[in-house]
Amino acid sequence: YPEYQKAGEVGMRTLWVVFVLMVIATIAFSAMAWTVPVQKRLYHVITTMIVIFASLSYFAMATGHGISYHHVEVRKSHSHMPDTAHDVYREVYWARYVDWSLTTPLLLLDLCLLAGLNGAHIFMAIVADIIMILTGLFAAFGSENTPQKWGWYTIACIAYLVVIWHLVIHGRQMANQKGGKVGSFFTAIGGFTLILWTAYPVIWGIADGSRNMSVDAEIVAYAVLDVMAKAVFGAWLLLTHMNMPESQVDL
Numbered sequence: 001y002p003e004y005q006k007a008g009e010v011g012m013r014t015l016w017v018v019f020v021l022m023v024i025a026t027i028a029f030s031a032m033a034w035t036v037p038v039q040k041r042l043y044h045v046i047t048t049m050i051v052i053f054a055s056l057s058y059f060a061m062a063t064g065h066g067i068s069y070h071h072v073e074v075r076k077s078h079s080h081m082p083d084t085a086h087d088v089y090r091e092v093y094w095a096r097y098v099d100w101s102l103t104t105p106l107l108l109l110d111l112c113l114l115a116g117l118n119g120a121h122i123f124m125a126i127v128a129d130i131i132m133i134l135t136g137l138f139a140a141f142g143s144e145n146t147p148q149k150w151g152w153y154t155i156a157c158i159a160y161l162v163v164i165w166h167l168v169i170h171g172r173q174m175a176n177q178k179g180g181k182v183g184s185f186f187t188a189i190g191g192f193t194l195i196l197w198t199a200y201p202v203i204w205g206i207a208d209g210s211r212n213m214s215v216d217a218e219i220v221a222y223a224v225l226d227v228m229a230k231a232v233f234g235a236w237l238l239l240t241h242m243n244m245p246e247s248q249v250d251l
């Protein structure tokens with residue numbers, strides 16, 4: 001008899017709650033776009049897209065789409081029946097990676113524009129970010145504990161370090177040069193982003209990676225991070241930017 005590790009009541013309810021929160025954020029951010037002059041709307045447009053993509057992916061996961069079962073191990077069944085073993089399958093929520101491959105580049109774009117990075121640096125940061133998410137997807141699909149799986153995970157972490165370099169080192173320098181309040185605001189919202197983003201590979205290692213976390217706990221952990229990294233981040237960015245002349249983007 002196989003064992004299935006899947007979402008329960010708590011996980012399912014959490015997915016619906018986040019879906020609703022992301023829809024509310026979508027309505028709020030697009031309404032806010034109308035309250036600022038058109039020259040100031042770029043951040044609103046990008047940030048609204050982020051919560052639209054998140055709404056779509058949470059709708060998919062809450063209704064059972066974008067999820068597949070992966071064979072994760074063969075486990076010895078009972079100590080008094082030494083010769084029996086059973087297969088263990090676990091849900092992999094691949095809809096997340098579709099979401100992240102679109103939303104993390106957009107989140108980075110928000111921060112790069114705020115810091116005033118040039119096109120070449122924005123492009124490099126986004127390419128590293130896409131490599132991070134797609135190699136993370138490969139890692140998630142290698143569900144058994146194989147060297148390949150942890151190899152992909154390592155590659156994703158290296159790509160993440162490249163993203164951090166662009167943002168934290170180069171981004172901060174550029175933001176400070178922009179003058180006004182941009183430098184200190186970038187340090188605050190960039191630091192917030194750095195802490196949240198770094199939690200993702202940690203959760204991944206405990207949940208998808210070594211499976212020391214139930215599927216429900218995994219859903220709740222990512223839910224909290226997603227709401228903070230998209231909706232709270234977005235609200236903070238848009239409200240601050242509306243009152244900050246130096247953050248305007250001249251394309």
Ligand code: RET
Pocket residue numbers: 100103104107132133135136137139153156157160197198200201204225226227229230
């Ligand atoms: C993975 C696993 C492989 C190693 C690394 C990862 C990083 C993921 C990150 C995700 C950020 C997601 C956000 C979502 C939107 O709200 C793919 C988990 C480094 C940083 C911000």
